[in-house]
Amino acid sequence: MTARPSAARCDVLGEEGLAASREAVDTSRRLAEQRPDTFLPDFADSLHNLASRLGALGRYEEVLAAIHEAVEIRRRLARGRPTLFGDAVKRSLRILELLPRSAAEPASRADT
16 A cells, blocks of 8 residues: 655645746756757746646646747747647647636636
8 A cells, every 4th residue: 555645745745846847947948048949949848847837736827828938939849840849839738728717718808
């Protein structure tokens, strides 16, 4: 029988993981600014991973910002190399599909 972690332990791991994801985004952003041909795909991956982690924590507004940036980058990459990056675009768009409907709507629509 495997012991399950307590809810408090999951929250700590979630926040620690979130901090690591944010650090990865910051690092990959700097690298992509310096050498986009080499590091832009890694930056998009880091944004995608951050969005996934934020979604698991229920932080949907932050998910939208990260995943929209990831989708924009991945679409740009896919225009030049669709075979290599096309599936990555689909994976990022899937995160948007999984968000609660209210989180994916613009604020002006959600208020009506």
